[in-house]
Amino acid sequence: MALTRSHSRPFFAAFCALLATVALSVQPLAAQSILRDAETEALLRDMAYPLVEASELEPENVEIVLINDSSINAFVAGGQAVYVHAGLLNAADTANEVQGVIAHEIGHITAGHVVRFEERTKGAQGISILSLILGVGAALAGAGDAALGAIMAGQQAAVGNFLAFNRNQEAATDQAGARYLSGAGISGRGMISFFEKLRNAEIRRGYSQSDDAAYTRTHPLSGDRIQFLRDQLRKDTAWDAPDDPELQARFLAVRAKLFGYLAKPERTFQEYPTSDQSTPARYARAYAYHKDAQVENALAEVEKLLKTDAQNPYFLELKGQILLESGSPGLALEPLRRATDLTLNQPLIAGMFGHALIATEDETNYDEARDVLRAAVAKDRFNPFAWYQLGVVYARQGDIPRAKLASAEQQVMRRNYPEALRNAKDAEAGLPVGSPDWIRAQDVALQARAELERLRDER
Template identity: 40%
Template sequence: MPGLINRANARRPQSRGWAVGKRLATIGLAALLCAAGPGFPPLQPKPALAQSRPLSLIRDAEIEATIRHYADPLFRAAGLDPNGIRVLLVNDDSINAFVAGGMRLFINTGLLIQSDSPNQVKGVIAHETGHIAGAHLSRLQDELKNATIEQIIGMVLGAGAAVASGNGGAVVAGATLGTEIAKRNLLKYSRTQESAADQAGMGFLDATHQSSRGMLEFFQKLEGQEFLLGQNQDPYLLTHPLTTDRIDSVQQHVDNSPYSDAKDPHEDMAMQERMVAKLKGYIWPLTRVEQTYPASDKSVGARYARAIAYYRVSRAPEALQLMDSLLAEAPDDPFFLEQKAQILFENGKLAEALPLYTAAYNQRPNEPLLGLELAQAEIELEQPELTKLAIKHLEGVTTIEPRNARAWYFLSVAYGRDGNLPMSALAQAEQAMAQGNSQEAWAQAKRALEGMPAGSPGWLKANDIITEAQQIKENN
């Protein structure tokens, strides 16, 4: 998935000095981890389990915003703080979603692409929210006795940290442990928990005046796979036992709920179309994109998918022409602006990309990925006034995502170019801490202290990092 997953396969030019690492940036994880979570000793590889695909996570501002638009009302209906729940996208073409680490919701790209409506995605999210609200995974973990399974728990927690930090290497060991164990043991809920999550999820949908029909449709989509061999089933069935009784229960709710005929808002339908088109544009080969979205298809989704697919194979003029057609219809759309900016940026047209990144950021200043992209462009242009702006934007990003190692890296660069070496060292300390390198964090924080006034905010933060790093060392 160039730009979305395996960037090594993308035939795109690199920007000066570094790869952008933005759009749908991927953290590929080998599944056998070394210290992925606190307190977990390294495991020895088990050869019989070393054939499954590794887990990889992706990030994209627009897709994340779409999922949050669907999910946050359901989280609030469950009495949960949306800001306390991480939503992570898994690059996998199978249908699956699961909860791990208590407050982390993982959704496969395959589920999003194969969904027929926003309501189906919302139904899955509502069900998974039922697991979160019911603390089902915590109860499952309490019962686990096998150290291997505990290590996989650390893998999932580490995956969440890695996608935020931008550094999969912090959690990757040299061998691969198949994810089949995680599918079958770690994340497998009991039938009682599944029914409880269904009931809770339908309650959350009712509370937000949304239909549960999408949940029913999703279960019916999977029902035909119940009799397939395990390796041919979508992993959702391996982790979420599906029974006729459960389907009948959801059907009964749909038959009686006053909201069963509620339709997805037009805004949600448009967001869904764009999300699916973007994923296909990044994931699928160009020939498949062109077959699905032929040139005769002038819909927004079709043009978006083709623009991204052309950009991936270095056909920038065609990609830009399509993006211009989209922007002619929606000139202030932040994600169209962002996409065109990225095409220009990664083709060396930094000065042309900057105003587009700026316009996108001004539309959505609380989207950390937009702030990070804008700051990268500002730094690359190597102008003192833009460097100061980059510092401001990156400080905003790190406030929202304090463990985003990539943001801390660029902030250290910006501070260094601005002549503030102590703050550059402090940013490097934060970067190291986000990457799980407490020894490097300690050393950089010590460097930062040497040039900071005692009692200043930076001085206090450097001391906090030193204390945290020392505690990690002592606990290990």
């Protein structure tokens, strides 16, 4: 018995560690911060459109979502949404490279890999659980070493099986991405060059590129992927197709814009010095100056951008944003109104315009703010900022039931279900029975109540 106790302590420590490993391997993706920007979303949508068509998915059903993460990554996580990290856009040199990544991720969607991933995870768990049962049985019989060996063998089998499945998926998805590029008439040069970037990054970080290391990887070796894809894509008629110059110009502007928005100002000024008078450089510096509270310099950069393209709605949006956030909402109205008109009431831009109208604290602007914000949320219901502003203007006009409904809409999106339920019930009590808003208040209350019950059941 003494010997059994001495082995049982390391056994149970290892047992707990292995359980933790299993748990971590099957955790769902953590909630991440989504970046919303009208110009970036329009660019990503235009990049993806021909690829989505080539895949025979419906373009209106596929979303490209930007994640605020500096790592070089893209992924799918259920449904028909492709998530692209901001770091990937920063690492890419061309729009064509980003299209190569998007084509690959669309391949995951068409193959249903997220569903199959969940199925395979359960299979891997089954192997692990069986080994755990055998290990616990051996431990209870006093054979601690045998127990640990059974568990570790089962873990190794589960992980190896699971990683092999992932590598096969990735290889198949590379082929699908190549087909979609070909079908869209887009060169695969970008896909190859981006994989080369990934391989170089792996080498710099010390990741082995040998065949012996392949067993422990979730993806095929980058060198193997490059060789296979190069052989396939060079034969394609689209290989020598030129890059779209307009799309490339838009990409460079957006990449610089995101850099200026996300990076510390000093980094932006190093990357885009004042000696660089290009549009992307001015765009990046305008955001950096704004972040650094250098309002005059920020506005000077925007004015120079507008001299090159006075009808660019995103330059106008930036001018309005700088003026609004520096305490001049009245001056922000004209550029934001023009940007809203030029984009046919793009919801994110319209939301900022509505905010500026309210921020003037001029009651004569409230009707316009209400109408602008109602149009914004009608186009994009998943816009908590616009819902919040709509609630503010309703409250200022004394329409408390609709202010409560707007607050409920916002709180549901923020997953504050108790507050959403209270506001929805208050709104329902004060709205005309049978009206569209009264019916919507009921719907929001039902949604919030269902989510609360789900969370209660999970606990």
